[in-house]
Amino acid sequence: MTVYTTLATRIRANQPVALATVIDGPHVGLTLLMSPEGILGGTLGDAELDRVVARDAVGELEAGRTGIRHYGPQGESTPEDLVDTPTVRVFVESFSPPPRMWIFGAVDFTAALAKVAKVLGYHVTVCDAREVFATRRRFPMADDVIVSWPAALFEKEGQVLGPRDAVCILTHDPKFDVPAIQGALRTTVGYVGVMGSRKTHAKRLERLTEVGITDPSDLARLLSPIGLDLGARTPEETAIAICAEIIARRTGRLATSLSATNGPIH
């Protein structure tokens, strides 16, 4: 298998893989392919350089980072070692599996949110305990439609969620959304949005207190009412407001109009 074939196979299978390419130095164009477990194929032209780049790429892959790294011809990487040494510039590209969005509650808002999340590249899971509502026919755009109580799903698969992922709780039903919130807060998921009016949220906070969720740092992770203040009304507008909030949280931006500010736009 060539480096390209292995790369394509892993990307298609949603398995993490990093591709390193010499873009400047003695062997321009050579490539090395790595998984979190080690080298899969190729070479950058020097065994020691391969070893050091593979070591670094594991960290880059973990963080989902893509960028240029500088080395000496034999993988020297400390500033002292790099003095008076020609530099090899290596472009390390991380291919991480798509981020995940778990949506709880099989309602109209769910279909719209799943659609928008797919456009943004999420792997979308819809979960509801009610068999009649959680059907593939109602959510053909979702990657998975699961009939389950939230606690059971978090118990089974909660550990896959991380900082790039999102949990959106759209049920409005305390017997469903309280356990979903409890489950989400036990993971390192980056975004937890909960639908409901300000009044609903106030009531929900009381219920959360009853089940022992009182830690301010836990409660601060809950975004409720969910979404940016766009004046959204329809399910589709609300889906945009939710996804826009997810992006703004990730980038740490205030989400005002660019025309009203002066800073850099990216």
Place this chain on the structure above:
Amino acid sequence: MRELLGDIDRWKSQGKRVALARVVDTEGSGPRETGAAMAVNEDGDVIGSVSGGCVESAVVGEALAILNGEQSARVVTFGYSDNEAFAVGLTCGGTIHLFIQPLEW
């Protein structure tokens, strides 16, 4: 890259030679992120994009020159702020650095 795989596979199965252009670095305002990629085959067919449409046609010329052996694999810079920059600029005023090479790995 993910979105290019289907077409690249097809081109390769037809025995076509393919050049790959990837955004390896950006400065200032850039329309596409690092890792954005486009591919060009020996017939000049193009898939993917590396900017908002500002530099793609110049990239095709570069890619074909590399496939024809007139140029070797290299980093090409587009933008206003670099003295080495190509005549083609980005409307957003940013700079992008592309690595273009034959897909022979």
